[in-house]
Amino acid sequence: MDLNLSAEEMAFRDEVRAFIAAELSPETREKLVLGREIGKHDFVEWQRKLNAKGWAVPNWPVEWGGQNWEPMQEYIFLDELQQAPAPSPLQFNCSMVGPVIATFGSEEQKKKFLAPTANLDIWWCQGFSEPGAGSDLAGLKTTARREGDFYIINGQKTWTTLAQYADWIFVLARTNPQAEKKQQGISFILVDMKTPGVTVRPIQLIDGGREVNEVWFDEVKVPAENLVGQENRGWDYAKYLLTNERMGIARIGVSKQRIRRIKELAKIERYGDTQLLDQPWFREKLVSVEIELKALEITQLRVLAEARKRGKHGEADPNSSILKIKGSELQQVTTELMMDVMGPYVLPFAASMDDEDRTNEPPIGPDYAASAGPTYFNSRKISIYGGSNEIQRNIIAKAILGF
Amino acid sequence: MDLNLSAEEMAFRDEVRAFIAAELSPETREKLVLGREIGKHDFVEWQRKLNAKGWAVPNWPVEWGGQNWEPMQEYIFLDELQQAPAPSPLQFNCSMVGPVIATFGSEEQKKKFLAPTANLDIWWCQGFSEPGAGSDLAGLKTTARREGDFYIINGQKTWTTLAQYADWIFVLARTNPQAEKKQQGISFILVDMKTPGVTVRPIQLIDGGREVNEVWFDEVKVPAENLVGQENRGWDYAKYLLTNERMGIARIGVSKQRIRRIKELAKIERYGDTQLLDQPWFREKLVSVEIELKALEITQLRVLAEARKRGKHGEADPNSSILKIKGSELQQVTTELMMDVMGPYVLPFAASMDDEDRTNEPPIGPDYAASAGPTYFNSRKISIYGGSNEIQRNIIAKAILGF
Amino acid sequence: MDFDFSDDQKLLKESVGKLMASRYGDFEKRKGYQMHPNGFDPAVWAEYAEAGILSLPFSEEQGGFGGGPVETMIVMEEMGTALAVEPYLACVVLSGAILKYGKAEQIIPEIASGEAIVALANIERSSRYDLNDVSLAARRDGDDYVLEGEKSVVLGGGAAGYFIVAARTAGARRDADGITLLLVDAKSPGISRRGYPTQDGQHAAEVSFGSVRVPVANVIGEAGKGLPILARAVDEAIAGLCAEAVGAMDALVKMTVEYLKTRKQFGVAIGSFQALQHRSVDMLVMLEQARSMAIYAALSVDDADPVARGNAISAAKVQIGRSAKFIGQQSVQLHGGIGVTMEYKAGHYFKRLTMIEQMFGDSDYHLRKLAASGAAIAA
């Protein structure tokens, strides 16, 4: 038993750290530190740098740019990105559609899509959720009707993150409405966002940002060759994809970074005659969260160690549901602590947090205060998306406790 | 709107307070303050004093000793008893079997039982719960078979509080096993504990005390005249009885008294170079509980005010489930605070807490420390008995929220 | 012991409820109000004046209706239910109390008629929630004070025709003595302000005072003795805020339960899941506890003993803050995605409740205050 990184792991971590320090644009980093949304440009620039280094898609097959990393390496990599903080490689590309195409796609699809997907020349978005089917993903109603060499897609997707930047969308659609179980008869189809009949409507979230969208499909005509794998087998591919999503689900690095930031700011902020950070009650609140985070980090590492034993393509580990529950709670609670730092300055709403509306007005109060409220509001979604914490509890109850 | 007691209410409260101060035996009070179990003698002596004053059974019909009090008076009375602290009139007698006999019993039963029940000449215990039916009371299996002028009772009751002191037990037994619904076919029968075939076996609880028992019925022959009301209608009487039980269910006076005691002891206990009570963290914990208790007290008063409007014999108010949930949580959390006061002295186990085993050894550490652990352990039952907090949530979900 | 409203109070509740329903029943209207320069529609404010609620807390001699804390509670609860955006709390409850207790009655008619908004400017860059933490200097010069400094997060400050400024005329930054409340015409030379929306769709301003001259006659109460008046007014505002929170929480709990009953997943209403039912019950319990403490706050505001009053108010604020946080977070969670969207009302309740928890001191702050005072709240 040993909680320390091995020499190789340590060397790798230092390499990642040095790379980020050298290559990450200070503007992008500054936005992340201040809790502002980063724009398309930040993502693309950074992912291309990672791709040039060979680090954009480490989890893909080696022939398509993968690195064959150990789970631990992958974790170190993501953790360093989160702690920097730097953007992670775009997950829709790298953890979602890329691995699905690489595993189930045709040779033509691989050749056409994988390299530009890795380099973020194509920006993908995910067309899974629907208004009527949130946690009950398999209840989806969007249809893809086969007509000759085409599918005609009709329906509505929602919560489509960053669809406004997307070139392509991967869609789950019902190709056989007569299938016996609702999980059957679903297909996985790639759709060019420029196809006539695709409409994107942004949804503004309570933090003022517009990171998610509704995407409407009205008689959208898609070449049949854009079907991934077999017709009506899309649910299997989606499940495969969602398993990939779970690496780093707890986003411990994000919470660590935020706690460090809170400490910095609590030295600047005054409380009566002292620094806020000198207040025992504030330190107790902070250290209380740190303890849980430390515990979760070790829990995460234990899950990783198990993953290594099972091999990379094992079943989804239901223990990752523990990471999701606790990880989302801790991310949320750190945003509460950040509000505590600001005191009354949490109230002012600084125009809008997203790029387009950003004004050049000076901040109200300290410049770091503006994002505290919005970040807290936005953080409430973390325990909702990707399978709400209630769904995660159902999974654990069944898969681990055997209820 | 007014949160103050009226002049009449204030006068009544003062009268109760003065009566307790004059009449309550210091030994009984001391036991309650130190968290020791009180014995049969304490109960009987005190209830007879209350009865002499006319206060043992204020909630009964006037002709049988009732006082026709407003709900607020009843509350003030109980609250003063709890805060004194003094024993409450034995609930099995006064809130349970007494009102049932007075309302549904025959004239003979009234004449035979009510006066001695009020005076605690007869000690009653409650034969409801069974090993197989905890929260699911209607699932009971004890049977009463009619044979001529007798019922023959067979079965087992459990969690029978203070059965060791009891002269009589009121039993729910199944008289019609063929009834369509499980709530039907149950009868309410009075049984002399001295009847052959009745066996009492104490259950030791984790605090070391023996306040509850199993009661076994083996071909117990009971005169048919001991049936209360009609055969097979016992469930209705039990429901009526359980409604009565809900007055003062939150036991706010008990929590108040314990908080006051904690403050006293936290002045005696040292923490580093100060009184424990001078530690900001300790005061914050304490005041945090006090706030919830104050809120609950007002919630309780609001429920009482509603009760007054509905009249005394209205339906059970599902809001009393709120009082039960929060009241039990607060009682429990005050026992945790009490452990905090003791520090390492919470560990020693002082022989046994119940009367019979009590040794005369001096205490280990401060004399008030011995009961802290056992009181905490014992308090866990508060959220279990009388309808667990989970059952209370089911009630609220259905009756208030309309799920 | 009496929890009933008087007939007049019932009437008030009904009429304010109707007014709010007509102005806020359609949630889209609220977005319209927010587009106005200072974040609210002056026409709605004029209706408040007409309905008499702007003069509610003032005595009849002052041209008001002589409403007490219970009347304020009634109005604020309705405002909470409606998620109203007008600066009622800031101007009528908070500033109104200062004018009342400071016996500066000259501009009460302007408030009552809706002519002028009065905003309290007391917060500074490092003051957080401490009312005694005042640096902004008022230097005596002849028959004037000359103000120099900045005030932050002035509620209703964008629309204010007058500011009540807490200024230091003696003593050091955190001294209790030496704070003077000054009524300042917002048009006075040297004042500049920057209004902005707040996170919860209300409005505030940063105000800077550069050699602003204020006649000595504009002192509210007594020079150097402003803190007790300020503290009392803030206590009244907190009581009002508690009531507003109860209105918002009550609406939010109902809305959430309704949503659970209608929203289907896996072929059934999600309200059929026991875990979600029990969560809703926990929300209800928190709501009822908060309601009790809002009543407690309202009925304690007139306590003659300022320490007892402050303790009761702090206790209420702690409970309200905790309930608001739990109910806000859980209602968003139970709504799922739609709960975090701008177009749906639940998220706006959540945001308002979040800010209410922060305003005038968060739960932790008031808990510490209570602990330090050593007050016995319940026993």
Added chain:
Amino acid sequence: MDFDFSDDQKLLKESVGKLMASRYGDFEKRKGYQMHPNGFDPAVWAEYAEAGILSLPFSEEQGGFGGGPVETMIVMEEMGTALAVEPYLACVVLSGAILKYGKAEQIIPEIASGEAIVALANIERSSRYDLNDVSLAARRDGDDYVLEGEKSVVLGGGAAGYFIVAARTAGARRDADGITLLLVDAKSPGISRRGYPTQDGQHAAEVSFGSVRVPVANVIGEAGKGLPILARAVDEAIAGLCAEAVGAMDALVKMTVEYLKTRKQFGVAIGSFQALQHRSVDMLVMLEQARSMAIYAALSVDDADPVARGNAISAAKVQIGRSAKFIGQQSVQLHGGIGVTMEYKAGHYFKRLTMIEQMFGDSDYHLRKLAASGAAIAA
């Protein structure tokens, strides 16, 4: 990064597990052990000696097996699962560590053979959890120290053949310097003790020292410099206690889930109710978090920096305490009535977990300690 046991460690786990199962598999046996004078059966202790676990943490030169913190964790976790009543933690882990680090090796063979129990006497009437808070005086008199005073809640003190006494030889009551650890033969004239069971079915003693003479040669470590040794040993004991708690919690969670699956109410297994399933999940999450921190504690105990070591141990104790409280309370609640009875095992786990939370400082205590140290635990 490696969470696997070595082959030797696996073997240890297996053999200790078997030993515990044979002694504690039948829960009734435990009641029997508790009837012995000092709350445990010397025959079981002798078996521990035979199995080598009494000498486990000592080096081979000291006649031990050279086990480290991971080995102690393995043994303690099994003891937790079994709810073992012997003073293993008190004698082998806690006192053992003092003897090891204080280089007082002379009686290690007596521990290893099971011949002698050694108990640490450091707590006093007002010391609570502060190790520096020592009043009991050791006055130098020729080649002896003369002890005068009382010690409380001496774990394993009833059976002890030796006490390790933390005594003050210099300085004031709460000074860090001036604490001397003395090895004291329990048969020394002037010692009287009163053994008693603890709430969790273990055993402790009050010990009083009336002019007890102890040779200067019995100083452990250096005179006046006992605190660092004491602190390190207590940290090791806390790490062991964390592992014990994990064993107990793991067993209790399993037991509760099993109960929910079999216990029927309303015609169905109560484990079919979603609210109870989700509660069980929350228990599991708390268990896994605790397990992680028990590992963290074990792997931090040998940290060369005493501050870093102490912080890691405090962090672990906080998490363990919180998990123990939640799991203990909820498992009783989910069991219903049977959970609070003496005859059923769940309540005994609950009681042990409750006392573990109190021992060597409760969660609040360690949280405050961490906050005061300003340590960065996770970031």
